[in-house]
Amino acid sequence: MNIDRRLFQLIKKERAPFILSIISGSIASGMLIAQAFYLSKIIDGAFIQKSAINNLIPLFGFFGLFSILRMLFNWSSQTEANRGTLTIRKKLFTLLTEKVGLLGPIYTRSVQSGKLSTTLLKGVEALDAYYSQYIPQIFFALFTPLLIVAAIFPDDWISGVILLATAPLIPLFMILIGKSASAMTEKQWKTMSRMSGYFLDVLQGLPTLKLFAQSREQRKSIEESGENFRQATMRVLKVAFLSSLTLELVGTIGTAVIAVGIGLRIMKGQIGFQPALFVLLLTPDFYLPLRQLGTKFHAGMEGVSASKEIFAILEQPAPLHSPGVPAIQAEPFVRYPLILNNLSYSYPGSEVAAIDNITATIAAGKTTAIIGPSGAGKSTLINLLLRFQEPASGSITMNGRPIHEIPLEEWHREISWVPQHPYLFNATLKENILLGRADASEKEISDTLEKTGLLSFVRTLPNGLETMIGEQGSRLSGGEAQRVALARAFLKNAPLLVLDEPTSHTDPELEAALRSSILELMKGRTTVVIAHRLETIMRAEQIIVVSKGRITGKGTHDELIEAGGFYRDALKLQQEECV
Numbered sequence: 001m002n003i004d005r006r007l008f009q010l011i012k013k014e015r016a017p018f019i020l021s022i023i024s025g026s027i028a029s030g031m032l033i034a035q036a037f038y039l040s041k042i043i044d045g046a047f048i049q050k051s052a053i054n055n056l057i058p059l060f061g062f063f064g065l066f067s068i069l070r071m072l073f074n075w076s077s078q079t080e081a082n083r084g085t086l087t088i089r090k091k092l093f094t095l096l097t098e099k100v101g102l103l104g105p106i107y108t109r110s111v112q113s114g115k116l117s118t119t120l121l122k123g124v125e126a127l128d129a130y131y132s133q134y135i136p137q138i139f140f141a142l143f144t145p146l147l148i149v150a151a152i153f154p155d156d157w158i159s160g161v162i163l164l165a166t167a168p169l170i171p172l173f174m175i176l177i178g179k180s181a182s183a184m185t186e187k188q189w190k191t192m193s194r195m196s197g198y199f200l201d202v203l204q205g206l207p208t209l210k211l212f213a214q215s216r217e218q219r220k221s222i223e224e225s226g227e228n229f230r231q232a233t234m235r236v237l238k239v240a241f242l243s244s245l246t247l248e249l250v251g252t253i254g255t256a257v258i259a260v261g262i263g264l265r266i267m268k269g270q271i272g273f274q275p276a277l278f279v280l281l282l283t284p285d286f287y288l289p290l291r292q293l294g295t296k297f298h299a300g301m302e303g304v305s306a307s308k309e310i311f312a313i314l315e316q317p318a319p320l321h322s323p324g325v326p327a328i329q330a331e332p333f334v335r336y337p338l339i340l341n342n343l344s345y346s347y348p349g350s351e352v353a354a355i356d357n358i359t360a361t362i363a364a365g366k367t368t369a370i371i372g373p374s375g376a377g378k379s380t381l382i383n384l385l386l387r388f389q390e391p392a393s394g395s396i397t398m399n400g401r402p403i404h405e406i407p408l409e410e411w412h413r414e415i416s417w418v419p420q421h422p423y424l425f426n427a428t429l430k431e432n433i434l435l436g437r438a439d440a441s442e443k444e445i446s447d448t449l450e451k452t453g454l455l456s457f458v459r460t461l462p463n464g465l466e467t468m469i470g471e472q473g474s475r476l477s478g479g480e481a482q483r484v485a486l487a488r489a490f491l492k493n494a495p496l497l498v499l500d501e502p503t504s505h506t507d508p509e510l511e512a513a514l515r516s517s518i519l520e521l522m523k524g525r526t527t528v529v530i531a532h533r534l535e536t537i538m539r540a541e542q543i544i545v546v547s548k549g550r551i552t553g554k555g556t557h558d559e560l561i562e563a564g565g566f567y568r569d570a571l572k573l574q575q576e577e578c579v
């Protein structure tokens, strides 16, 4: 029997519908026996006893009643199992999305998005058959045959013994075949999720592939990947057919042996017609739940395979945070500096520290610019501040408390984050802006549009703010997307601003407009900016120079010029633009 411990744990918490399903199904099994009993009585009465029709009417009534009751209990059993399954699916989906949210963008960037979405959607869906069919069937495959044997024994113990002797053959074959089926289904699932990941990756990179004339090659790879999946599926289907053929064979042979035995005993007058018919009617139903277990085993296997990927996500170590600790302070955030104490971080699998023993103070209500060459660790430092990652050692404290003690949601509520490439959803422009604050008034929205220079752009749109902006904001230019991100930050009005300054807008007018919006946003906030422009850097009250994960300089523009090193050299080289 393949009962996955972790999947079964989920049932324990939602046991009521499953218990009801099993009770209803068990009653339906009892009704089945009553149905067979009355049918055998009717046939015996009509053809052997030649009873008058009046005597048969009550028998017909009981037969009809038990048939209807059986149908109702079977329906209720399935409905309850579906209800329980739906609750578990919803719960798992919520747990998964919450966990992925908790693991943050560092995790989602490290896995293929196609593979992740297959696990989130298809994986959870694949559990349907496991919970609604396979698990209840394990009980029925034990209970119903035993009930039938108990009903048969008083009339015909010989058939009862034959049934009991042949029944274990079915689970035995199932275990033998099931072993290879599990491995194959797992391979099939892995092939499918790999194929989805690959397919989405190629789809997203299609323009790049076309540009490099590689799309034909990729088509071949997709075809190969599809062929692998087809072969894996065919192997699983072959085993499933083989298994159902074997189980069918055991059932048919068992039924034939019993039929021949009963026939001989009727001829010898050792058993009456009615009990013989009763046993014969029930024999196929004795094997049926066992055979069905075989079929449902294969349907449920897909769920077990999918669950391995689901639990791999759920069991990922999440960044630390203790939701029980109350907010760090009742007073505004902005009053406290952020202290970085001996902060270190290495990416999983990397031997070199991306952040190496950094100690610094980020002054409250002021601007701190982080600068350094590419790969220096600037984004990693910001990610630690945003708590997308947790430091390997050291801590970030505010008002004497490590920030990881603040509930994550609360921490994020206090921060506005404007990344270089903001994520825009395939929704209206207004919905994208309102991500900053869902309950912003029309006046606040129009003020924000003005502050970010979006007002004139919105006027050119066919549906104004209600215009759909395409997947990942594909209908907006880089500069417009940046302004939408700024608009979100204006609306959010959080005391801590984390900003990755855009590097590449060639339009000088747009650049000036963006810069003045950013300066306005910075006013009165604790700002940490990965700065690329000289003007931003010079305006900062503190500049932190990072190189190879370490701080190599700290101070104001004048102090750093005085000190020489990377800062002065970089300024010399790039009088104007990026440092």
Ligand SMILES: Nc1ncnc2c1ncn2[C@@H]1O[C@H](COP(=O)(O)OP(=O)(O)OP(=O)(O)O)[C@@H](O)[C@H]1O
Pocket (backbone or CB within 6 Å): 110, 347, 348, 350, 354, 372, 373, 374, 375, 376, 377, 378, 379, 380, 381
């Ligand atoms: N997800 C990751 N997995 C492994 N290593 C990573 C990952 N992200 C960054 N790194 C490595 O960590 C180091 C610091 O990277 P980081 O992105 O913080 O640098 P950066 O200063 O922001 O660079 P840039 O200015 O080019 O964006 C680099 O050596 C980089 O290769």
